[in-house]
Amino acid sequence: MLRHALFVSLIVLLAACGNGEPVEQSIRPAMVVQPQPATEMMDAYAGEVRARLEPELAFRIGGKVARRLVEVGDQVRKDQPLAELDPQDVRLQLEAMRAQVAAAEANLQLVRAERDRYKTLLARQLVSRSQYDNAENLYRSGEARLKQVRAEFDVASNQAGYAVLRASQDGVIARRMVEVGQVVAAGQTVFILAADGEREVSISLPEQAFERFKVGQPVAVELWSQPDRRFPGRIREISPAADSQSRTFAARVAFSAGKVPAELGQSARVFIAHNGEVPLSVPLSALTAEQGQPYVWVVDPRDSTLKRTPVRVGAYAESSVPVLEGLQASDWVIAAGVQVLREGQRVRPVDRANRTVKLAAKE
Missing domain, CATH: 2.40.420.20 (conserved putative lor/sdh protein from methanococcus maripaludis s2 fold)
Structure with a gap:
């Protein structure tokens, strides 16, 4: 009976499995x-992700740094104030020029009235022609003087505005070169701005193999954060002179792809092929x-x-x-x-x- 029951159970099981429905x-x-x-057919060079444009920001006048409004890594917008100089000297210069403008305007009014009076007397033949010409020359001199001091006032007004350093475009503060209280000269670099937009990789090429590299040469870029991906790129520029200490040539590698998830300061490796197909x-x-x-x-x-x-x-x-x-x-x-x-x-x-x-x- 037990053998018969097992046989029947097996038949039922096989019938259920063979009902035509796919498993x-x-x-x-x-x-x-x-x-x-x-990679065995390529040379790898360590690099760092940088901005395509990195303008050096500086004051257009000299002075003592009174305030620093941003830090390294801060995102800034175009025309945003970044730092300020002590404005006392430029304000005093502006006030002095404003006073000179007022004096020139008063002097012009005086010589104009004198010229007009001599013109009336000349018409009545009460003064000589030379006396009138002298009054006319004084008027023209006063008019020229007013134009000069007004221009000087505009320059002083601009310099008062130059006491505030503003961002030239949107970007991130990459480096800071001065401290509050430091006296800086006109044109001395205060910040380095990493402008928004295209990113590149900065690498150094060895002197002994320099002849193998050229602008426009295709390369592959690997980001440290994404070691399993390679992004196509090309050498955009190569420095014409080697660094005096490292004896390497600075180069910039641009990404060929549209949008690459590369952030400022990231580590990267640039793979450059040997001669021939890789x-x-x-x-x-x-x-x-x-x-x-x-x-x-x-x-x-x-x-x-x-x-x-x-x-x-x-x-x-x-x-x-x-x-x-x-x-x-x-x-x-x-x-x-x-x-x-x-x-x-x-x-x-x-x-x-x-x-x-x-x-x-x-x-």
Whole structure:
């Protein structure tokens, strides 16, 4: 009886499994990466993210710094006051020029009245022509003097405004060069402003390999905060002279991509290729082989299914392997667990932080 009962139970179980309904399979997450330029074929240079424009802000007149209104790292807007000089001297100079303007105006009124009186007397032939000409010259001199002192008053008024240092444009205060109470000369740098807008990476190029670098040369930039991503860039400028102490040439690298999440002061590495084409590379964990033929799993961006893709590889590195043929830079490759995957399997692409990755379909 027990054997009969087990037989019946087995038949019922098989009937339930064979009812024609497909068994739904769960979509497993799979870590994906994109091929990167092989670092073994590139030189890496440490750098720092800087602003494209870094104007040096200075007072246009000399004086004693009375107030400092911002600190390093503060966000400022155009025309925002940053620092002030002791205004006493410029105010006194302005008052002196205002008094000279008043004196010149009074003198002009006097010589004008004198000229008009001599003009009337000349018409009655009570004074000579030379006496009238002298009065006319005094009037013209007084008029010129008034124009001169008014111009000097405008200069003094401008200098009174120059006692307040204002931001030339929106940005962030990158450096501060003076302290309150310090006496500064006209044109002496007070702040360095990192203007809002485009960001670049500042690097130093070695003297012994200087001939390999040129303006416009393509590079790859890796931010310290995002070590798994490479951003395309180019060398925008190279200093024509080496630094006297380090004997390196300062260079600026501009990002080629539209918007890059680079913040001021971040550390970065700039990868510059050796002469010749640089192959792509993938992590060692992404590579597997069957019957001596290496291959990787490439994710189809349209439906997130897997495709076995044979590749030709170069010499293995410590953590990556260069791919000479078989991959494109836009491909998405499974980076781990490749031994348990199968052709056509559907996956959920994620990054190293287990965040879902949206794959862009190829054109």
